[in-house]
Amino acid sequence: MSAYKFDNAVKGEFATSEGLVEFEYPAGEVMPKGDEDALAFCLSAGVASIVESKPSSKKSEPVAVADVTTEEN
Amino acid sequence: MAVQSALALVGAAKQSVKGTAGTTATFGHGLTDGAIMTVEVDQSIEEHTSGTRASGDVNRTAITAGVDFTCRAHPKSIGLWSYGALGGIASTGAGPYTHTITLGSDLPYLTTFGTLAGNYFKVQDVKVDSLAYKWNANDPLEVSVAGMGTQLAILASNYTTTNDESNAVYFTPVGGTFSVDVDGASGTAATAKINGGEVSIANNADSVMVSGTIYPDDIVVGRQEVECSFDVTPDDLNLWRTIVTGTSAATSVSSAVLYGTFSMAFSNGTNTLTLAATRVAFTCDFPDADPAGGTITLSLAGLAVSNAGATPLTVTLVNSQASY
Numbered sequence: 001m002s003a004y005k006f007d008n009a010v011k012g013e014f015a016t017s018e019g020l021v022e023f024e025y026p027a028g029e030v031m032p033k034g035d036e037d038a039l040a041f042c043l044s045a046g047v048a049s050i051v052e053s054k055p056s057s058k059k060s061e062p063v064a065v066a067d068v069t070t071e072e073n
Numbered sequence: 074m075a076v077q078s079a080l081a082l083v084g085a086a087k088q089s090v091k092g093t094a095g096t097t098a099t100f101g102h103g104l105t106d107g108a109i110m111t112v113e114v115d116q117s118i119e120e121h122t123s124g125t126r127a128s129g130d131v132n133r134t135a136i137t138a139g140v141d142f143t144c145r146a147h148p149k150s151i152g153l154w155s156y157g158a159l160g161g162i163a164s165t166g167a168g169p170y171t172h173t174i175t176l177g178s179d180l181p182y183l184t185t186f187g188t189l190a191g192n193y194f195k196v197q198d199v200k201v202d203s204l205a206y207k208w209n210a211n212d213p214l215e216v217s218v219a220g221m222g223t224q225l226a227i228l229a230s231n232y233t234t235t236n237d238e239s240n241a242v243y244f245t246p247v248g249g250t251f252s253v254d255v256d257g258a259s260g261t262a263a264t265a266k267i268n269g270g271e272v273s274i275a276n277n278a279d280s281v282m283v284s285g286t287i288y289p290d291d292i293v294v295g296r297q298e299v300e301c302s303f304d305v306t307p308d309d310l311n312l313w314r315t316i317v318t319g320t321s322a323a324t325s326v327s328s329a330v331l332y333g334t335f336s337m338a339f340s341n342g343t344n345t346l347t348l349a350a351t352r353v354a355f356t357c358d359f360p361d362a363d364p365a366g367g368t369i370t371l372s373l374a375g376l377a378v379s380n381a382g383a384t385p386l387t388v389t390l391v392n393s394q395a396s397y
Contacts, residue, residue: 008165008166009165010163010164010165011163011164011165011396012161012162012163012164012173012396013161013162013181014160014161014162014177014178015160015161015177015178015179015180015181016177016178016179017178017179019090019091020089020090020181041161041163041175041177042163044175044176044382044383044384045161045163045173045175045383045384045387046173046175046383046387047163047165047173
């Protein structure tokens with residue numbers, strides 16, 4: 001599943017026929033949670049980009065050393 | 074005592090919902106032309122026969138209020154007007170703030186305010202029908218705003234303006250950067266000797282009249298159309314040649330539409346206002362000869378359209394306003 005990456009914290013809104021849609025995202029990666037329209041707006045506005053989400057690091061799953069190193073860095 | 078026309082201010086506030094007018098103007102400023110508000114009264118002669126050859130009645134069917142004025146691009150209020158014309162805004166930063174204003178599927182409702190020599194008015198549920206940024210050489214940027222609303226209110230007293238920008242601080246081309254690329258081949262717009270230009274947004278707004286009410290029930294917008302025109306002093310005819318033939322070296326006309334880009338950045342101290350588009354279909358008339366001599370001017374005319382679903386025009390505003 002793709003995540004949305006925000007280089008900077010973003011706050012804003014856009015108008016729809018149902019009214020104003022407000023959004024606020026911190027810097028970093030954001031997974032869609034029913035707010036696809038807001039994320040799509042951020043994407044089209046150029047304030048977000050799509051990145052491939054990283055797999056969750058559950059203990060039962062093997063975690064590549066390189067990935068751990070990357071996350072620590 | 075005459076009414077002094079120089080004592081005129083407009084203001085605006087964003088409404089959270091339709092039907093609830095703002096009570097204070099978030100931004101306010103003066104005009105360079107136009108009126109603080111428009112009130113169009115639709116009435117026409119009654120069309121029926123009678124015992125005389127003249128009609129005895131007139132029917133009033135609608136009163137539509139709005140705004141239609143020209144002003145400078147002030148650092149804060151231009152953000153609201155631009156958001157009102159495009160429909161979406163995303164703000165970042167902790168001061169200065171960067172506001173990226175782009176296409177929304179609809180437009181926000183504004184309450185517009187106006188004062189003329191001690192008379193105070195406001196119009197609610199205004200949607201910006203058209204907005205144009207226009208400049209010539211290094212003359213200050215001029216902004217034309219036209220909008221339509223629903224109800225007009227004549228106020229008993231003056232309204233409060235939170236951010237008063239009537240103190241003549243505005244964007245100018247001086248210190249700005251002006252770039253255009255007619256074919257997008259370079260990926261970015263190249264700096265050009267631009268003498269002036271215009272970028273306009275049309276929202277094709279219309280009022281919705283319902284039986285029983287003399288003012289509009291709502292304002293709806295249609296397709297958004299973004300047009301631009303730039304006067305360029307070229308070093309050669311390559312801009313024209315590229316538009317007509319497809320490349321700066323081709324020798325025959327091309328049937329394909331070329332899409333280019335532009336970026337026009339204006340300055341006001343640490344504030345900047347940038348108008349940019351990444352999918353612009355340009356045309357250009359071949360320049361006139363002149364017996365009196367002098368350099369030619371190429372007049373580029375462009376239609377900015379959506380780029381893979383993205384906004385046709387991006388307005389990027391850097392200022393000290395945290396949010397809109």
